[in-house]
Amino acid sequence: xxxxxxxxxxxxxxxxxxxxxxxxxxxxxxxxxxxxxxxxxxxxxxxxxxxxxxxxxxxxxxxxxxxxxxxxxxxxxxxxxxxxxxxxxxxxxxxxxxxxxxxxxxxxxxxxxxxxxxxxxxxxxxxxxxxxxxxxxxxxxxxxxxxxxxxxxxxxxxxxxxxxxxxxxxxxxxxxxxxxxxxxxxxxxxxxxxxxxxxxxxxxxxxxxxxxxxxxxxxxxxxxxxxxxxxxxxxxxxxxxxxxxxxxxxxxxxxxxxxxxxxxxxxxxxxxxxxxxxxxxxxxxxxxxxxxxxxxxxxxxxxxxxxxxxxxxxxxxxxxxxxxxxxxxxxxxxxxxxxxxxxxxxxxxxxxxxxxxxxxxxxxxxxxxxxxxxxxxxxxxxxxxxxxxxxxxxxxxxxxxxxxxxxxxxxxxxxxxxxxxxxxxxxxxxxxxxxxxxxxxxxxxxxxxxxxxxxxxxxxxxxxxxxxxxxxxxxxxxxxxxxxxxxxxxxxxxxxxxxxxxxxxxxxxxxxxxxxxxxxxxxxxxxxxxxxxxxxxxxxxxxxxxxxxxxxxxxxxxxxxxxxxxxxxxxxxxxxxxxxxxxxxxxxxxxxxxxxxxxxxxxxxxxxxxxxxxxxxxxx
Amino acid sequence: xxxxxxxxxxxxxxxxxxxxxxxxxxxxxxxxxxxxxxxxxxxxxxxxxxxxxxxxxxxxxxxxxxxxxxxxxxxxxxxxxxxxxxxxxxxxxxxxxxxxxxxxxxxxxxxxxxxxxxxxxxxxxxxxxxxxxxxxxxxxxxxxxxxxxxxxxxxxxxxxxxxxxxxxxxxxxxxxxxxxxxxxxxxxxxxxxxxxxxxxxxxxxxxxxxxxxxxxxxxxxxxxxxxxxxxxxxxxxxxxxxxxxxxxxxxxxxxxxxxxxxxxxxxxxxxxxxxxxxxxxxxxxxxxxx
Numbered sequence: 001x002x003x004x005x006x007x008x009x010x011x012x013x014x015x016x017x018x019x020x021x022x023x024x025x026x027x028x029x030x031x032x033x034x035x036x037x038x039x040x041x042x043x044x045x046x047x048x049x050x051x052x053x054x055x056x057x058x059x060x061x062x063x064x065x066x067x068x069x070x071x072x073x074x075x076x077x078x079x080x081x082x083x084x085x086x087x088x089x090x091x092x093x094x095x096x097x098x099x100x101x102x103x104x105x106x107x108x109x110x111x112x113x114x115x116x117x118x119x120x121x122x123x124x125x126x127x128x129x130x131x132x133x134x135x136x137x138x139x140x141x142x143x144x145x146x147x148x149x150x151x152x153x154x155x156x157x158x159x160x161x162x163x164x165x166x167x168x169x170x171x172x173x174x175x176x177x178x179x180x181x182x183x184x185x186x187x188x189x190x191x192x193x194x195x196x197x198x199x200x201x202x203x204x205x206x207x208x209x210x211x212x213x214x215x216x217x218x219x220x221x222x223x224x225x226x227x228x229x230x231x232x233x234x235x236x237x238x239x240x241x242x243x244x245x246x247x248x249x250x251x252x253x254x255x256x257x258x259x260x261x262x263x264x265x266x267x268x269x270x271x272x273x274x275x276x277x278x279x280x281x282x283x284x285x286x287x288x289x290x291x292x293x294x295x296x297x298x299x300x301x302x303x304x305x306x307x308x309x310x311x312x313x314x315x316x317x318x319x320x321x322x323x324x325x326x327x328x329x330x331x332x333x334x335x336x337x338x339x340x341x342x343x344x345x346x347x348x349x350x351x352x353x354x355x356x357x358x359x360x361x362x363x364x365x366x367x368x369x370x371x372x373x374x375x376x377x378x379x380x381x382x383x384x385x386x387x388x389x390x391x392x393x394x395x396x397x398x399x400x401x402x403x404x405x406x407x408x409x410x411x412x413x414x415x416x417x418x419x420x421x422x423x424x425x426x427x428x429x430x431x432x433x434x435x436x437x438x439x440x441x442x443x444x445x446x447x448x449x450x451x452x453x454x455x456x457x458x459x460x461x462x463x464x465x466x467x468x469x470x471x472x473x474x475x476x477x478x479x480x481x482x483x484x485x486x487x488x489x490x491x492x493x494x495x496x497x498x499x500x501x502x503x504x505x506x507x508x509x510x511x512x513x514x515x516x517x518x519x520x521x522x523x524x525x526x527x528x529x530x531x532x533x534x535x536x537x538x539x540x541x542x543x544x545x546x547x548x549x550x551x552x553x554x555x556x557x558x559x560x561x562x563x564x565x566x567x568x569x570x571x572x573x574x575x576x577x578x579x580x581x582x583x584x585x586x587x588x589x590x591x592x593x594x595x596x597x598x599x600x601x602x603x604x605x606x607x608x609x610x611x612x613x614x615x616x617x618x619x620x
Numbered sequence: 621x622x623x624x625x626x627x628x629x630x631x632x633x634x635x636x637x638x639x640x641x642x643x644x645x646x647x648x649x650x651x652x653x654x655x656x657x658x659x660x661x662x663x664x665x666x667x668x669x670x671x672x673x674x675x676x677x678x679x680x681x682x683x684x685x686x687x688x689x690x691x692x693x694x695x696x697x698x699x700x701x702x703x704x705x706x707x708x709x710x711x712x713x714x715x716x717x718x719x720x721x722x723x724x725x726x727x728x729x730x731x732x733x734x735x736x737x738x739x740x741x742x743x744x745x746x747x748x749x750x751x752x753x754x755x756x757x758x759x760x761x762x763x764x765x766x767x768x769x770x771x772x773x774x775x776x777x778x779x780x781x782x783x784x785x786x787x788x789x790x791x792x793x794x795x796x797x798x799x800x801x802x803x804x805x806x807x808x809x810x811x812x813x814x815x816x817x818x819x820x821x822x823x824x825x826x827x828x829x830x831x832x833x834x835x836x837x838x839x840x841x842x843x844x845x846x847x848x849x850x851x852x853x854x855x856x857x858x859x860x861x862x863x864x865x866x867x868x869x870x871x872x873x874x875x876x877x878x879x880x881x882x883x884x885x886x887x888x889x890x891x892x893x894x895x896x897x898x899x900x901x902x903x904x905x906x907x908x909x910x
Contacts, residue, residue, distance in 0.1 A: 357809055384811030397802035401824040411810045
């Protein structure tokens, strides 16, 4: 299918009438031991100057391979066919030296993981200056000045100081801004961004998307934004191309595609992109149904704190990092509690401290009346059959040398030692069936499974002993959107059928909304707000909760650009030197004098609710 | 790409085998290695001569395919082919024994240190550092002089005492990397006791790297054994090892060059094969070589 720019009036008005990049009949094929694999088939599309083309599809749709093919960056066994014209010049099949001049100088690229795209042992300034001098024959001083201008243009705060920093000293959002600055260094006509916000927090994602929208407007360059998230495109893209199984299945102006999608697959993607996922919220039933209030407390955290001493060198002074401060929380039996916050907010630390997978520095964890820290190692191991956890990285949490059956059987081997091999096998098969995996997968190895299947194996392993608490640490953030929905649905079903309590940690508020009855909002390791899910989403009390909710992209091109335009640029402060008083005050639009002086008290407006903010009554 | 992964059952080991077969140098090295090892094993059965039997009719005879001794004889009339094969046999046996012992100690030491962490790790690794800083030649010389000279067991122990240090360091580094992986944390969360984590999760996952290192440590051991025997500290006459054959041959180099060339070429060939194979194995286990 073709996606010709001329047939669409919206883009015909774009400043450059001639397309900066036009692909026609572009195919990408990989030679594999099993024969040729056609990753991209006959794709025709174009991008003009000052226009943003959004390319969406789930993982494996060929959206990255399409542009890697155009730029001659395919793996050794891949080849591209068809035609790709950059400003009218055919670039497919150019010799390597000529392609090198095209990449960087005329086309800039930004990838998903800003850490691995930057060289760790060179400062940001050195990397930028290197690129600038290769393109522009500048003196060192001129290049340095230009590097600073570039950083300022992508809104890197304190640009002069950043030039002397190493990539690991920057936050993920800052690194992505630096990557964008490097991509812009050669004054390219075309910028290709491949999932530039996927590994970022929702607030930082909104900032980066706002930056792309601004660059498109002010720099008059063609922008290709590759993503799996339709909502992320709504505020930036002018046109959207939907890829599936390497074919272009729908293409048109963003309003047309998002509001009146023609293809059923686009409709499915759109449903997944809605907050709440479109599928009837599993939790809302649980929230509305009057639960007996006398449910017993299962897990109680009292003043829980985790601190790390960070030593610089052997003899250097130790700095103290408060990863988690004064968390008070009661999880009732059978309750689903969500924990949200940005990276560095202490979510994962909370999960691990609650299970005593790491030692808390202060406070107590009581599970069913027994304090975990006081238990000897052997008894704690026995108790672990009730307390299970599933992890963020589905593949990484499975031993690569074990088959699926061995992995799921491991808890039985530890806790049900009297079981013989036969009944253990039967239990494994039953556990696999419960998470929707066929018994035929039992003798596979983890790397032979898809991400979703791996996470199901992880859930089966956690569920095989029938635990009473399941801690989920970002269980779906490494999966693509349709798979996320399946795993969330599975978790909701398991909770319904077995009555286990869930501690669900995620930076994705939409997922928390579907699954949880109450939500805890963390910022820099401190509790900001605790509220029933419905209350939090309808009437958030804390300014930070409001900012989090506002940053969620909405798949509506009418309102999303305005939402992006309101995004404030800012980064959370370093946990090594948190602000005095309320830790959120430096990012808070409502902060007053009192916020810098005193740490806000934890107030409880209702049973099972709480808020830590001096001014919540005034601003609500 | 995921479709391919679903169609073909690929494992780390089967992948490695496939890549190894594709590497011609490594495959040829393996075949040659097997042939040498087989010949060394069968030598006593194939030849009418023993490693210490003297042929007074043919003293210091040069190699000739038509003569009774294909690769010639030494000054005492002992068949060089037979003695070289015996030397290969002894050298290989010693090297494999020493490598096995050093790998066993090294893997356990490194894995325990890495997994335990903290003070235990510090103490165990400082011990390794101290041993490292001792001049290993002195250690070996002292060991071999304290005990019976030329005893195979003592020699193997002496070689292993030096070899396990590097293994322990490699395994500890690997274990530290593994420890941060979520599946180790998952095992702890399941209540798997520490010794089971070590045996079931850590050791199997470092074996790939260790297997590769093993093929590189065996040639080191052969070389080291030859070196010791050359110095007269290793295998003693009339036993033959590659080292003492080369030593004996070197004394006759001017008048009878074949006496040093035959064992020397064999040693070079053996080391070359082992190194090529080890190299191929390392590439085969590296998934990026796919």
